[in-house]
Amino acid sequence: MGIEFEHVSKQYPDGTMAVEDFSLTVPTGRTTVLVGSSGCGKTTLLRMVNRMVAPTDGRVLIDDEDIAGQDAVKLRRRIGYVMQNSGLLPHRRVVDNIATVPRLNGVAKREAQAKALELMDLVGLDRAMAHRWPAQLSGGQQQRVGVARALASDPNILLMDEPFGAVDPLVRAELQAWMRKIQQDLHKTVLFVTHDIAEAIALGDQIVLLQKGGQVAQSGTPAELVANPANDFVASFLGLDRGELDLHLQEGPHGTLVVDSLGRPAGRLAPSGASVPGSGGRG
Numbered sequence: 001m002g003i004e005f006e007h008v009s010k011q012y013p014d015g016t017m018a019v020e021d022f023s024l025t026v027p028t029g030r031t032t033v034l035v036g037s038s039g040c041g042k043t044t045l046l047r048m049v050n051r052m053v054a055p056t057d058g059r060v061l062i063d064d065e066d067i068a069g070q071d072a073v074k075l076r077r078r079i080g081y082v083m084q085n086s087g088l089l090p091h092r093r094v095v096d097n098i099a100t101v102p103r104l105n106g107v108a109k110r111e112a113q114a115k116a117l118e119l120m121d122l123v124g125l126d127r128a129m130a131h132r133w134p135a136q137l138s139g140g141q142q143q144r145v146g147v148a149r150a151l152a153s154d155p156n157i158l159l160m161d162e163p164f165g166a167v168d169p170l171v172r173a174e175l176q177a178w179m180r181k182i183q184q185d186l187h188k189t190v191l192f193v194t195h196d197i198a199e200a201i202a203l204g205d206q207i208v209l210l211q212k213g214g215q216v217a218q219s220g221t222p223a224e225l226v227a228n229p230a231n232d233f234v235a236s237f238l239g240l241d242r243g244e245l246d247l248h249l250q251e252g253p254h255g256t257l258v259v260d261s262l263g264r265p266a267g268r269l270a271p272s273g274a275s276v277p278g279s280g281g282r283g
């Protein structure tokens with residue numbers, strides 16, 4: 001299921017022009033990351049896809065169909081949506097939170113709960129947590145429940161709005177690695193919003209770097225952006241102007257190390273002939 005933004009704009013009632021003439025094709029089965037500073041219009045664009053925000057101009061198409069003419073409630077039930085603070089219902093146990101949308105779609109309780117337990121396995125949550133309340137989980141666990149809930153009706157499209165923004169850096173890195181892994185199997189059409197360029201590089205098949213008003217500074221694969229930043233803004237956002245992505249080889253008593261711009265080891269050189277894992281799937 002591909003998503004197409006066609007010359008969309010959004011002016012809020014108070015006059016704020018959040019997005020102006022934005023166009024983008026979000027390819028099926030890949031992860032597209034919208035990245036940019038606070039207020040550049042990322043959330044506004046994401047919410048246009050499930051009609052939580054209506055464009056004041058332009059169209060959003062899913063599988064070549066204008067969503068403006070579609071029933072908003074039905075549309076939302078077939079699109080997974082993960083928010084920064086997980087948005088779990090505090091008075092429903094974990095298993096029932098995950099089963100929310102299938103239950104609304106008329107799936108029997110027992111069946112919906114059985115599926116919810118399978119999803120807990122998928123997102124790496126112990127089934128023993130099924131009957132806890134959301135408040136009894138850590139932030140990282142709550143986000144996993146949020147992802148499980150978004151996947152519960154088996155949507156083709158997953159919208160993720162800074163889903164890992166509120167967890168500590170270690171858990172965040174763990175969730176990113178896990179996200180990459182499950183996406184290899186699930187192949188959802190993911191539209192992911194973040195202000196963190198490292199997260200965009202870690203997760204995106206395609207990165208769309210935005211400036212104020214939803215203006216596209218550059219879009220492309222992570223490799224394309226890092227290798228050929230379109231202008232100074234992109235280079236600066238990537239940290240290239242400060243050497244932040246520069247890696248160096250350093251000979252030492254333990255052999256050759258790859259070190260980052262601060263001289264910290266980023267890794268070691270792989271034996272010659274070793275291939276890059278997963279390099280076939282990502283650009």
Ligand SMILES: Nc1ncnc2c1ncn2[C@@H]1O[C@H](COP(=O)(O)OP(=O)(O)OP(=O)(O)O)[C@@H](O)[C@H]1O
Nearest residue numbers: 012014016018037038039040041042043044045195
């Ligand atoms: N309901 C609203 N009414 C008026 N202005 C709004 C509304 N929602 C967002 N805006 C404004 O529109 C612009 C874009 O906001 P948006 O939330 O889409 O940006 P963002 O890139 O997601 O920001 P952040 O990373 O801080 O979440 C901002 O200037 C914001 O203040």
